Amino acid sequence: MKETSRIPIISLHGNLIISIQVAMSDRMVQLLKDDVTQKIEQERPAGVVIDVSGINIMDSYISRAIRDLCIMASLMGVRTAISGIDPMIAVTLVEMGIGLEGVKTERDLESALEFLGRQVPADEEDLSALLESPVTEEDDWVHLLDEVDTQE
Secondary structure, eight states, X not given: OOTTOOOOEEXXXXXXXXXXOSOOOHXXXXXXXXXXXXXXXXXXOSEEEEEOTTOSOOOHHHHHHHHHHHHHHHHTXXXXXXXXXXXXXXXXXXXXXXXXXXOEEESSHHHHHHHHHHOOOHHHHHHHHHHHSOOOHHHHHHHHHXXXXXXX
């Protein structure tokens, strides 16, 4: 893979999927950060999944860059999940003291998409509760009349 190659970003069901299948150079990491933030701005996805199942070696720089990418997406209002961390990579990250604090991890891409699909932001949850029991003008008048009756 050439140095100038970019990691593809796939839009699927309102989410962005980034499947990293190559060893990443510093330049590729920077290009990926730029591409993902631009794509988030353009498409306004509900979530981002970064699938790392194709990565054989994940050093501290790459793991930190992926964590930072998740944090950037979160700061832009997009939920994120990392999927496909290989068991040996997980062991290495722990032994090196590198954590992915604040980042949701899932076993595989399917689980990550399910996670993004089942999450409901608090704003939407509150809105749906209001929509389930709408208040009409008549209800407001009845409530006001009841208050006047109790005061008399």
